[in-house]
Every structure is written in structure tokens, then in C-alpha cells.
Amino acid sequence: LAKTTQPISMDSYEGQEVNITCSHNNIATNDYITWYQQFPSQGPRFIIQGYKTKVTNEVASLFIPADRKSSTLSLPRVSLSDTAVYYCLVGAMDSSYKLIFGSGTRLLVRP
């Protein structure tokens, strides 16, 4: 099982770009990299997913180097409402798998 390592916390200011990196040295060939966002008293929700190179959607970008041993979630121009915990999850694509979340990164966005 691919274990993930993330920074425990990060601080930022409104309008800045935030990059959160996740290490997953023993990622397997079939594994996808997925990022989730969790607000207090809510379940996590999907942000973005990728397999290799770069993926972009309306809320974030995900950068994955060629060796896939790490990934970086990029949040452009954060706002106060982006204050949350962000989890990196590595797991097989068919979902019949024991999906283990890392400890997450607590992002605080200040005015």
C-alpha cells in the first residue's frame, strides 16, 4: 500500500497561490493520486485526480512528475473559504482497494 506524507499545516493569505506537496515513494503502477478537501463537521469531498503529468479543473491543478513519487496540489488565488484540511490519497483505479488517507495538511488562509 502506498503511504503518503504531507506537511501538517500551511499558512497563506488571500489571493496567493498555495502549493501542497504529497510524497508517495512506493506508488504502484495502477495507483491514481486523488486530493480531497475537508471542512469542519463535514465529510471530505473530491477536488482533483490524476495519474501523471498535469491535470487542471475549475478549482485546482495537480502536478505529477514523471517518477510519480510525489504530487503537488496547486490552489490559485486562495480565499478565506479555502481554509480546510487537504488529503492526498493514493489508490488503485478499480476502487477494490484498502484506501488509506494520510494525516492531511491543515491550510489556514488569512485575510
Next chain:
Amino acid sequence: GAGVSQSPSNKVTEKGKDVELRCDPISGHTALYWYRQSLGQGLEFLIYFQGNSAPDKSGLPSDRFSAERTGGSVSTLTIQRTQQEDSAVYLCASSLGGQGNTGELFFGEGSRLTVL
């Protein structure tokens, strides 16, 4: 349903009592997961189901915990003889499952369990 539904949303019980937590996944989702989240902590994997079977139960913290899923849909997590350390939010998630699926998890709002 439109999303993953969990009940009860809040449960307060006395130490030693049994509790049942229910998860109703998104219709058609074959994979179902249970996680536990203690206050201020990350998500602790408990168990997952593919259909009605649970290939790996090693995440359950003790033999007081059990889970079942019937009809490939609703799942129940049962905690017997609850202890104070069982107090946490229990989160359920479902996913389409199967080959070719990228495994996006859809979470419910959780069941907050408080053991007095």
C-alpha cells in the same frame, strides 16, 4: 439517493451499550468504505465492502466492531460494549467500483458518536 446518507447524525450513549450506525450509499455504487475520525485527527480506515463482501477487516480496531452490508446497498457498523475511546465521527463513503473506475469517493456527513 442523491448522496451518501448516514444515520444517526449524532448519537450519545453510555459506556457498555451497543450502537448501530447506518450508511446508505449512492445507488449503483458497489464499493463502500467506513472510516473513523477522532477530534482533530485524520481519517482512520476501518473496513471496505465490494458488493456484500469485505475482503479486508484488518482495520477494525477490536472484535467489538463489526460491519455488514446486505443487498449490495445499505451497510451497518455495529460497536458492542462501547468504550469512551470509541467517541469519534464515523464516516461512510461509496464509490462506483469495478475495473476502469478511478475510484472517486463520495462521503456522507458522518455519524458523531459520544460515549459517556
